[in-house]
Amino acid sequence: MRRKAYVGIGANLGDPGAQVRAAIAELCRWGPHRASSLWRTEPLAQRGQPEPQPWYVNAAVEVGLGGDALSVLQRLLALELEFGRPAKRARWQPRLIDLDLLLFGDLALETPRLTLPHPGLARRRFVLAPLAELAPDLVAPGQTRTISELLADLDDPLRVEKL
Numbered sequence: 001m002r003r004k005a006y007v008g009i010g011a012n013l014g015d016p017g018a019q020v021r022a023a024i025a026e027l028c029r030w031g032p033h034r035a036s037s038l039w040r041t042e043p044l045a046q047r048g049q050p051e052p053q054p055w056y057v058n059a060a061v062e063v064g065l066g067g068d069a070l071s072v073l074q075r076l077l078a079l080e081l082e083f084g085r086p087a088k089r090a091r092w093q094p095r096l097i098d099l100d101l102l103l104f105g106d107l108a109l110e111t112p113r114l115t116l117p118h119p120g121l122a123r124r125r126f127v128l129a130p131l132a133e134l135a136p137d138l139v140a141p142g143q144t145r146t147i148s149e150l151l152a153d154l155d156d157p158l159r160v161e162k163l
Contacts, residue, residue: 002031002064003105005072006135008118008127009059010098012043016057017163019083019097024061026079032064036130038163043094053094057163060102060130069104073114076101102127108141117141125156 007027011019017038024035036059043053065072076099081087083097102118109116117140121127128151131138136148143150 002066003107005063005065005101006103006131007061007063007076008100008102008130009061010041010056010126011096012054012056013094013096020057020059023079023083023097023099024059027061027063030063030065034062034134036060036133039126039130040161040163041126042159044158056126058126058130060134062134069101069107069109069114069116072104073101102131103140106141122150123154123156125151125154125158125160128154129160
């Protein structure tokens, strides 16, 4: 059985636009798909970072996949490695590519390796803006409002601009 998987993509090192477009192209080989526009996103500043990060390029992809959520996660992690992302990585650091499984059908899941829906989904404009292009009327498991409603009501000061 195929489920709609929604994958968030981000990059802010190298040529972020090219990295994101290449990741979209690879994900589109996995099954029936749709991709959002590219978005330019202000980085989330974290305490203790020595210097400002470059802006990100973000997107989202909807792809029909079989299998289970953990196998999809493994495929995404393997793809990140192919794109040059180190296996050991610090949180909130600049990156060549970041692939996040945001949603997998109507599955709600919490394991040590994977939480679905993605725990930051409803709080991040850089996730919701591209996702709203693909599924504005979708209500994620555990939510009562649509993706477009979550985006409209979001109190997130970070700038997100469609490219």
